[in-house]
Every structure is written in structure tokens, then in C-alpha cells.
Amino acid sequence: QLVESGGGLVQAGGSLRLSCTASRRTLSNYAVGWFRQAPGKEREFVAAISGIGGNTNYADSVKGRFTISRDNAKNTVYLQMNSLKPEDTAVYYCAGRNYGDSWRLTYTRGALYNYWGQGTQVTVSS
16 A cells, blocks of 8 residues: 655645655555646646656656655655646645566556555645
8 A cells, every 4th residue: 555645735836745655565666656636637647756767757747846756765755846836736646566667667657557545635825
């Protein structure tokens, strides 16, 4: 099971750091992705990081503002979100994949992940 934390309410232009941890699993073996879903909208890809390889990928809408990283010693993947905008408001989910080439590839499609967290709410006020 994956667990997200770090969401909250922030003003536009502010920052938040989301964390994704795993109980009874070693996240360093997983490719991890962050996705978000706003009310009335479909879930969309935000950012991804490969397993041991550490390759990263970002949605165009967050490039230059968000950074995905991992701390394997803490078994945690982070999503640092800077220069937040009201349109970033959504429930943010982390997802993990531990098969195939997950150690070196990133995945932008949610269907390719086999573990999901429950989500954390991020609200950006204007």
C-alpha cells in the first residue's frame, strides 16, 4: 500500500511538498508516478520517476515548477510543487509499478501501475 501526505491549502505562488511512502515494500524497486484529479475532470499524469535508474518525466503543465525525487534511505518519493496555481487544485495520487523495466523507465499511463495510494488534497487559492 502507498500512502500520500503533505497536501493542504496554499495561496497561489506558494509551495507544497508531497510525500509517497510504502509500508512493507521497498520503493527503490518501483517506478513511481504522481497523478491528479480535479472535480469533474479525468485523472491526469503529473510526474514520474523510474526505479533505481532515477529517470524523470513531467507533464508540460508542471515542467519547471514541479520536481519529483526519491530518497531510498527513507523509502519515500517526493513531489516538490513550486509556483502553485489555482488550476493545480486537485486530489494528488501516487502510484507504483514493480515489474518489467520499472527500474529504468517512467510511465505516464495510470493503467501501467499496479499500486495506488488513497490521495491527498491540494487546494490553491487565488
